[in-house]
Amino acid sequence: xxxxxxxxxxxxxxxxxxxxxxxxxxxxxxxxxxxxxxxxxxxxxxxxxxxxxxxxxxxxxxxxxxxxxxxxxxxxxxxxxxxxxxxxxxxxxxxxxxxxxxxxxxxxxxxxxxxxxxxxxxxxxxxxxxxxxxxxxxxxxxxxxxxxxxxxxxxxxxxxxxxxxxxxxxxxxxxxxxxxxxxxxxxxxxxxxxxxxxxxxxxxxxxxxxxxxxxxxxxxxxxxxxxxxxxxxxxxxxxxxxxxxxxxxxxxxxxxxxxxxxxxxxxxxxxxxxxxxxxxxxxxxxxxxxxxxxxxxxxxxxxxxxxxxxxxxxxxxxxxxxxxxxxxxxxxxxxxxxxxxxxxxxxxxxxxxxxxxxxxxxxxxxxxxxxxxxxxxxxxxxxxxxxxxxxxxxxxxxxxxxxxxxxxxxxxxxxxxxxxxxxxxxxxxxxxxxxxxxxxxxxxxxxxxxxxxxxxxxxxxxxxxxxxxxxxxxxxxxxxxxxxxxxxxxxxxxxxxxxxxxxxxxxxxxxxxxxxxxxxxxxxxxxxxxxxxxxxxxxxxxxxxxxxxxxxxxxxxxxxxxxxxxxxxxxxxxxxxxxxxxxxxxxxxxxxxxxxxxxxxxxxxxxxxxxxxxxxxxxxxxxxxxxxxxxxxxxx
Amino acid sequence: xxxxxxxxxxxxxxxxxxxxxxxxxxxxxxxxxxxxxxxxxxxxxxxxxxxxxxxxxxxxxxxxxxxxxxxxxxxxxxxxxxxxxxxxxxxxxxxxxxxxxxxxxxxxxxxxxxxxxxxxxxxxxxxxxxxxxxxxxxxxxxxxxxxxxxxxxxxxxxxxxxxxxxxxxxxxxxxxxxxxxxxxxxxxxxxxxxxxxxxxxxxxxxxxxxxxxxxxxxxxxxxxxxxxxxxxxxxxxxxxxxxxxxxxxxxxxxxxxxxxxxxxx
Numbered sequence: 001x002x003x004x005x006x007x008x009x010x011x012x013x014x015x016x017x018x019x020x021x022x023x024x025x026x027x028x029x030x031x032x033x034x035x036x037x038x039x040x041x042x043x044x045x046x047x048x049x050x051x052x053x054x055x056x057x058x059x060x061x062x063x064x065x066x067x068x069x070x071x072x073x074x075x076x077x078x079x080x081x082x083x084x085x086x087x088x089x090x091x092x093x094x095x096x097x098x099x100x101x102x103x104x105x106x107x108x109x110x111x112x113x114x115x116x117x118x119x120x121x122x123x124x125x126x127x128x129x130x131x132x133x134x135x136x137x138x139x140x141x142x143x144x145x146x147x148x149x150x151x152x153x154x155x156x157x158x159x160x161x162x163x164x165x166x167x168x169x170x171x172x173x174x175x176x177x178x179x180x181x182x183x184x185x186x187x188x189x190x191x192x193x194x195x196x197x198x199x200x201x202x203x204x205x206x207x208x209x210x211x212x213x214x215x216x217x218x219x220x221x222x223x224x225x226x227x228x229x230x231x232x233x234x235x236x237x238x239x240x241x242x243x244x245x246x247x248x249x250x251x252x253x254x255x256x257x258x259x260x261x262x263x264x265x266x267x268x269x270x271x272x273x274x275x276x277x278x279x280x281x282x283x284x285x286x287x288x289x290x291x292x293x294x295x296x297x298x299x300x301x302x303x304x305x306x307x308x309x310x311x312x313x314x315x316x317x318x319x320x321x322x323x324x325x326x327x328x329x330x331x332x333x334x335x336x337x338x339x340x341x342x343x344x345x346x347x348x349x350x351x352x353x354x355x356x357x358x359x360x361x362x363x364x365x366x367x368x369x370x371x372x373x374x375x376x377x378x379x380x381x382x383x384x385x386x387x388x389x390x391x392x393x394x395x396x397x398x399x400x401x402x403x404x405x406x407x408x409x410x411x412x413x414x415x416x417x418x419x420x421x422x423x424x425x426x427x428x429x430x431x432x433x434x435x436x437x438x439x440x441x442x443x444x445x446x447x448x449x450x451x452x453x454x455x456x457x458x459x460x461x462x463x464x465x466x467x468x469x470x471x472x473x474x475x476x477x478x479x480x481x482x483x484x485x486x487x488x489x490x491x492x493x494x495x496x497x498x499x500x501x502x503x504x505x506x507x508x509x510x511x512x513x514x515x516x517x518x519x520x521x522x523x524x525x526x527x528x529x530x531x532x533x534x535x536x537x538x539x540x541x542x543x544x545x546x547x548x549x550x551x552x553x554x555x556x557x558x559x560x561x562x563x564x565x566x567x568x569x570x571x572x573x574x575x576x577x578x579x580x581x582x583x584x585x586x587x588x589x590x591x592x593x594x595x596x597x598x599x600x601x602x603x604x605x606x607x608x609x610x611x612x613x614x615x616x617x618x619x620x621x622x623x624x625x626x627x628x629x630x631x632x633x634x635x636x
Numbered sequence: 637x638x639x640x641x642x643x644x645x646x647x648x649x650x651x652x653x654x655x656x657x658x659x660x661x662x663x664x665x666x667x668x669x670x671x672x673x674x675x676x677x678x679x680x681x682x683x684x685x686x687x688x689x690x691x692x693x694x695x696x697x698x699x700x701x702x703x704x705x706x707x708x709x710x711x712x713x714x715x716x717x718x719x720x721x722x723x724x725x726x727x728x729x730x731x732x733x734x735x736x737x738x739x740x741x742x743x744x745x746x747x748x749x750x751x752x753x754x755x756x757x758x759x760x761x762x763x764x765x766x767x768x769x770x771x772x773x774x775x776x777x778x779x780x781x782x783x784x785x786x787x788x789x790x791x792x793x794x795x796x797x798x799x800x801x802x803x804x805x806x807x808x809x810x811x812x813x814x815x816x817x818x819x820x821x822x823x824x825x826x827x828x829x830x831x832x833x834x835x836x837x838x839x840x841x842x843x844x845x846x847x848x849x850x851x852x853x854x855x856x857x858x859x860x861x862x863x864x865x866x867x868x869x870x871x872x873x874x875x876x877x878x879x880x881x882x883x884x885x886x887x888x889x890x891x892x893x894x895x896x897x898x899x900x901x
Contacts, residue, residue: 533721
């Protein structure tokens with residue numbers, strides 16, 4: 001329902017906005033010539049058209065429109081797939097979709113093979129003359145067996161009857177298939193089937209769990225589906241029976257026996273050292289086996305059978321009716337039919353999750369009780385303030401208090417003293433009141449970027465300024481930084497993660513390294529880019545060196561520093577996601593990496609979307625900060 | 637002894653490719669307290685170098701320069717400077733810019749606020765206290781620079797082509813302002829300019845400098861600066877004495893420029 005309304009709204013929006021856009025163009029000022037930047041202003045309606053188009057393409061290619069308009073179609077198409085699958089082998093026997101009949105092509109190939117062997121045997125100078133004669137005779141005999149199979153007059157009556165029977169069974173099926181009440185299901189059977197189908201679930205991703213158990217239900221839900229399902233089963237039986245049927249008439253059997261006997265005798269005669277000869281013998285046997293196994297029939301003996309299959313094919317295509325149109329127009333870039341009895345989405349519908357499913361999963365992920373891998377996306381937990389106090393206060397405060405920590409007494413208890421009580425406080429082992437603290441995958445990723453960035457700024461900016469102002473600092477630190485800076489951050493990841501662990505410390509340090517070098521470079525550029533006249537002016541105004549640094553050089557470098565922060569955020573964000581791919585137990589990159597393993601396309605797309613939105617939020621926030629703090633930028 | 641005395645000042649720059657530029661050669665002058673000196677000369681004659689030495693931004697190769705008997709040995713508050721482009725701190729407002737020197741001295745903010753107000757009135761920027769400097773016009777920026785320099789009450793004011801980037805009308809207004817401030821405060825001022833008219837109009841004393849090596853070519857004592865406040869500046873420019881001096885100096889500078897060009901060719 002949601003998708004249907006959305007699709008309708010999108011169409012309304014696109015048409016409305018295009019009409020509005022045309023109206024705007026018509027009423028535009030005459031003096032707005034091409035090239036005038038005024039012409040690029042405004043255009044919200046085109047934004048709506050653009051985003052609607054993206055949404056529409058998403059809805060269409062994820063087959064969400066098909067799902068909302070014809071929710072049963074996937075199940076029905078799956079049944080059609082079953083019919084196709086059952087017919088496949090039979091159809092391949094005849095030039096229906098293939099170029100030539102299977103019999104003809106097999107005969108062609110095997111004749112060619114036998115001729116090739118004959119030439120090789122004739123030319124070979126390793127094989128003895130006597131063996132050569134025997135081999136050539138064997139080849140000739142094997143070749144003759146083919147004609148025994150294709151001779152109409154040799155065809156067994158029994159086989160003839162059987163073929164006709166199978167053909168009439170297909171004809172019968174074609175007739176029944178067109179009847180409305182086929183396949184004559186009793187009320188009881190119907191109820192059972194519907195119940196099973198209901199238990200199996202609906203088409204699409206599960207709305208109650210992150211994992212998807214069923215993609216497309218295989219049990220037919222509709223009468224149409226059932227028709228195809230039953231026909232497919234019937235055809236499968238017919239097909240199996242046909243391929244069991246072999247055109248092995250009496251002459252053929254006796255000839256084969258002859259050849260086999262001769263070969264056995266011959267094999268006993270030849271010694272082990274005549275390897276080539278025995279290889280040829282084996283090859284001839286193989287070809288004989290292939291001819292034996294293939295369903296080779298006289299040219300006109302399967303005419304009725306072929307006609308029956310063609311007829312059924314026509315009937316079943318007719319019976320599909322509107323389903324064929326749905327398949328063509330609402331299932332772009334892929335198909336369900338070709339998946340056969342597996343009933344899966346083959347194509348864009350598979351890796352492009354449906355909008356409705358994705359929203360469903362997103363809502364599910366947002367629920368703190370579900371989350372992903374038992375960690376919510378973004379939620380809060382209650383944390384005792386004492387833990388924070390214990391984290392801030394160093395433990396050695398207790399150690400420097402005179403006295404000793406209490407020792408256990410005779411009663412088997414430990415009496416706390418002042419020193420041990422202090423230790424409890426500085427290590428946070430007491431309870432105060434609780435405050436909510438954010439947590440979850442998004443928060444973890446955000447916190448890592450934030451801390452890495454802040455640390456990079458705290459250490460990078462002063463060092464960068466120092467390097468911009470001092471020859472020693474520049475010379476001393478330059479080689480260090482220039483050596484580590486060009487290394488792609490991810491190249492450091494394996495080392496840092498193995499030293500500092502896969503948890504927050506390693507990742508924060510990695511991000512610190514990323515932002516540190518960028519902040520140094522930008523702060524240095526800012527410091528060395530200060531106009532000399534400003535420095536001179538502040539000297540003349542009586543500012544001390546420190547004051548010049550604090551009140552002139554630092555604010556003057558702020559535009560560069562903040563640009564550096566913006567670059568750092570982008571780099572950190574990219575590095576973080578990749579680092580979370582490598583190792584870890586929380587974070588958005590982790591979620592995507594796990595989802596990838598289980599083919600949870602909805603979750604993958606959600607994480608991609610989240611990363612985009614978070615990156616955008618970072619950038620927009622920073623742009624706001626830049627506009628607020630350095631309004632003079634570019635105007636000085 | 638509250639004079640600016642220069643004693644055989646020499647400044648030699650060594651360029652990285654081994655060349656030697658004699659920027660200043662044996663500069664010797666005495667500027668009495670309260671005098672307004674304008675320095676004129678073709679480009680490359682060492683005007684700005686001289687000013688930078690007086691300000692203490694660079695040290696002379698030899699010779700010494702003293703203010704009030706103390707050798708100048710680095711920048712100091714007693715020598716205020718006004719730059720061509722104002723060199724304002726664009727992250728501060730007008731009032732904060734003017735207040736900068738006093739704030740660095742950590743003076744009482746209430747008193748400094750009054751002083752700032754006073755000086756903004758003097759330079760004609762009343763009511764613009766909280767305007768960011770990047771929103772000001774060039775003339776207004778120079779007024780702020782002037783006020784920022786003067787609020788520190790320096791003994792000597794150094795101006796490095798302060799009106800060079802202004803349009804003609806603003807320039808005239810600013811010339812009047814400089815004259816007015818000079819008269820009212822009695823400060824010693826050294827003003828470097830490219831404009832002959834400006835040098836004549838403002839200078840009580842005028843040095844025409846010559847290049848290669850940089851030296852004082854000719855020295856004038858002029859009456860126009862003291863006339864300036866009573867009479868309209870434009871009337872002064874039309875005085876016969878003024879125009880003849882202007883032509884004389886212009887010819888002098890033209891000849892110097894030609895000499896340089898000849899040397900180059």
